[in-house]
Every structure is written in C-alpha cells, then in structure tokens.
Amino acid sequence: MHDIKYPLGASRHDALLDIVSGKTVRTGFAKPVFRMVSLVLLLISGNLARAGEVSVSGFLSVVGGQVLDGSRTTPFNDIECPCVITDWNHFSAYNRNFSLNQETRAGVRLNASMSESLTGVVQVDGRAQNNGSASLEWAYLSYVPRDDWVVQVGRKRIPIYFYSDFMDVGFAYPWVRPPQELYGWEVNNFNGVTVVKNGRVLDWNTRFSMFFGREASNDNVLSGYFYPGKHPDLTWYGIRGADMELTYEWLNMRAVYIESRVDLYGNAGPIMESAHQRIYGLAINIDYQDWLVRSEFSLFDRWRDFGYRSDAASVSAGQHIGKYTPMLSYSYFKDQNNYGALASFNDHWAISTRYDVTDTSSVKVQYDWIRELSPPGSTSGDARLISFSLDQVF
C-alpha cells in the first residue's frame, strides 16, 4: 500500500471538492450529511496553509459470479431463481446469468492531517450495481486529545460486525466476501460521535470504544424486502454502543453491544415507531504461524417491538501456503418470530482460495454451497455459487 502524498495545492483541493460535492454524489442524502462534509472540507481547506499533506488511498474489487444450480424456481423478491443473495444491505444477488455488476466496487479515501492531533477523512465508494454512482461512506474529523485517545465526529460505519468497517475492501480479507449470513443489515453507516481508548494490560493490547448517533435511510433497500411495495423510510436513532477488542500476539477477540430505537414509515403511514433493538456480537480470530481462524457470532434482538430475533455465526479456517490462502468456512443464519411467520434457517459451506498477485493485489475464487434448513420457500433456497474477485488497494 503506497500512500500518494501530495503537497496541497489548489488543483488538488478542487478535485477533492468535485469528488465530494460534485455530480458523482448520489442525491437523497440527509442534509446533516452534506453539512458534515462541508464542515470537514471547510476545516481541511481552512487549514490548507498549515497542512503538510493529504494522503490518498483507495481500493478496487471486481467481483463476478454465477449460480450453478439451486432448488428455488419461483422469483425471490423480484430476483430470478435459483439464486444467492450475497449482500443484503445492497441486495446484491446472483442467479444463472453470470454477472459482474452485483458486487464490483471502488472507493477513494482522502486523509488530510490538519495538525498533529486533528485529521479529516472522507471516503466515497462507487458500486457497479448503482451504475457507478458514488455514495459517501465516511466523512469525519478525528481528534487526538492525548496519547491513546481518539475522538471521531461525523459519518462512519456502524461497527456491528468485525468486518463492517472494511467490508468493501476485498484485499483486507481472505474470502471473496465475508459470509452473508452475518454481513449486511438495514444500514451500514451512521452520523455521530465515537470515543476510542487504546491501551495495554499485561501482554494484551486493548481497544475500547463508545459511540452515539443516528442514521436515516429513505426508501431503505432491506426494509423494502420485508415490506414489499411500501418503500419504507427507516431511521435508527438514539444509537448507543460500545465495543472492546483484545489482542495477544496470535489471538484477537472483539465484543460489541449496540442498542437503538427504530422508526419505519411506509408510503401508507407508520409501520413501526420507536421500536427497540439490541445487537450483540463476538468475534475470535487466530493467526498462529501459517494458520488462520476467523469466527464471529451475531445476535439481533427485536423481539419486544418487532416480534423477531435472529442469530448467525461463522467459522473459517485456512493456511497461508506461499502466496495462496485456502480457506474452508461454515456459517448459518436463523431467525424466530412470535407472529407465526415462517422462520428462516439456512447454513452455508464455502471453499475459497486467495492468491497474492502483488504486494497490493490479490485474486480469489470461491465455491459456496447453501442449504435451506427451514421449510421450502422460507429462504432463497438451496444453491451452489461460483464466484471470483480481483482485489486491489493503492
């Protein structure tokens, strides 16, 4: 990964403004987001004279896939089946037609240090699925009040899962994608404040964070799947959460707890108001010599107001063999409800291999075998999927 470091000049600054405020940004963002980007940009530009440099980094993942066969013959939420949904948040899905448009994406991140302790960060992602139109994923100011403390204000990922922060950056993980049983919920990002404390206890490195904020998503993609035809507007507010990460040489563990209220308004009126949700997560990762193990558990509790809860888990093991990293993975998703709807339950085996082409690029191939364990029709069904990716960071 090589930072491209520019001495800050007018032209660079204009380019930055173009990316963020120009035509490439998809409309429909809440006003606070624009205000926040403006603030970050204003602070960046206001400190141009003092700022030494802006570093630019980015990533690209070209992903293609095709379902080989599967059990479902009727469409699943407008998707022709047999099919596999690989990203619930963006509703990326594959069927018998080979597609490069479902998960292919690129992103650019600008990191401007304004002083020793203040940094502005903006990241814009584009997805082939949306015809390449860009979406603002990150825009925050990061302030280091003292050693080992960080305060971040602005737009960030909600750290629901271990890979939430960097699930778009394919180069950072061994599979074509993190297991879809866990990854992907209604919203990915939020506007708010995060406070981080890094430390060391005995031989363990520790990272503790607390975060507060809200997120509004109009015509939410995943809610539209649960409430077809209603084009629901979704808001998570009063988001409060904390996570803790412990690292000891070859062992890394992370636990997270998040709670918030949820409002859901359909085009015919409210669907849910002030509904309570709790999210729990635990990840354990091992890197011992050439061996690696990745595991994660997640529980979404919406029992009280929505009447359902879901849990999902994943375990993968693999080995670095020269430039190859073969992995074997198992994961499941299961939900329950108290209103008599068909519960869904599926599991999923995957075999994948990563090959490091250069120090900053890799290619991966993955074979997925998904089984419907709940009654037929309650999920997208049994399916086998083959997919590949080309991942690059710069």
Place this chain on the structure above:
Amino acid sequence: MWKVLLSRFKKSVFKRFPGRHVLPWLLLCVMSQASMAEVVVIVNPENPVARLSREQVVDIYMGRYSHFPDGSNAVPFDLSAEAATRETYYEKLISKSVAQVNAFWARLRFSGRASPPRELHDSDAAIMQVSRNRSAIAYVDSEHVNEKAKVVLRLP
C-alpha cells in the same frame, strides 16, 4: 562470464599480490555474508531503550501499541525501494509476506484506526530519519548500519 572476469582479475592483480591464495576465499566469505545479512531494528542513539523484544517490535509495526517500553511514542518507518530487505524483515519478524502485512493494514487504514508505517526510500534515509528523530524506529540491512543509529533488535 564469471570465469572470464575472474581470469582477467587474476592476471591483472593476483600475480603481483602476495596473499593471492587466500583472497578468493576471503571474497567468497564476504559475498556469502552479504547474501545472508541480517536485518536490524534501529532507533535514535539517545533513545534510552537498549533492547526490544520481537513482540514489542511486532506491536509497534502492526499498529497495536505505538510506544517504547519507557512510554514514549514510537513512530515506525518502512523501506520502499529496498523491497528485498522489507520482504526479509517481515518474514523474519512475523513470518508474513508483504502482501499479508498490507492486507492486515488495509483493515486498520480503511477503518480509520491507524496509518501504516510511513515509507522511506532506502537504508540511508532510514538511518538519517532515526538519527534525527527521537521517536523513530526503522530497520536496515545490518551491513548499512552505522554509529548514527542504535541497534535494538537483530533478526538473523
């Protein structure tokens, strides 16, 4: 080609040189040492730290804990032009390829947690940085090290 060069070398120098039977062996020793040279981790000579363990260096280089044992800040540097030294360094330090190290850093970088070590061009730049910067920590091929830098860990 080597034979030709060597014979020319012999003709021009060796015959006038008294220790000519020992010299080829000496040369061989120097060359083999060069190819197996160790990588050393260096800091500013005024840094009170005398020695760092491999684990402490791993913590600093993998963005886990950026402090020296006395609590002062540690700022790590990478080598960009000397790809072989970099490769050897990470292989000996944590048994990882540079691609694996970069994949690890992609997480920290794109989650806004930490920036990877800044890159310096070569060993000269690394020694220069360390000699000027009290917080700096870098690595060089042991044959490049001089009195402007203090060695705190050897990775043979």
